[in-house]
Amino acid sequence: MNIGERVKHLREERGWSQKELAQKMKINNSVLNRIENNKRVLTDSEIIILAKLFQISTDDLLGLEPKQRIKEENKLYDITINKEELHLLKDYLDFIRYKKKN
Incomplete structure (x- = not known):
């Protein structure tokens, strides 16, 4: 749009x-x-x-990227990140969760 x-x-x-x-x-x-x-x-x-x-x-x-909310230790931070950064962040969080399980 x-x-x-x-x-x-x-x-x-x-x-x-x-x-x-x-x-x-x-x-x-x-x-x-x-x-x-x-x-x-x-x-x-x-x-x-x-x-x-x-x-x-x-x-x-x-029409810029919407703000993404990131929750860290019960605190909310409003930051603007692009799609590539969002994917990298999700990959990083998945990696951290994987490491904690193993």
Whole structure:
């Protein structure tokens, strides 16, 4: 899903029309239409405004890897890791569990 599709999806999830979201963003409705159709790139400030309006992180808005929760000794750490790092971490944990059994 590209950024325009994500904006449209988040807008529709909240039941907002393009006009309503455009007003909240303080931009013209036609500008929002172009954003949702990927004919216009979001500015940095628009990304921040949208993240605040949708109450999500800018990473989530941009479609970056979701935060993974890692539990260590009853403590939760919020970290962002990519898929390759996640696979390496799982392999490492499997190895540690195997070593503890043997």
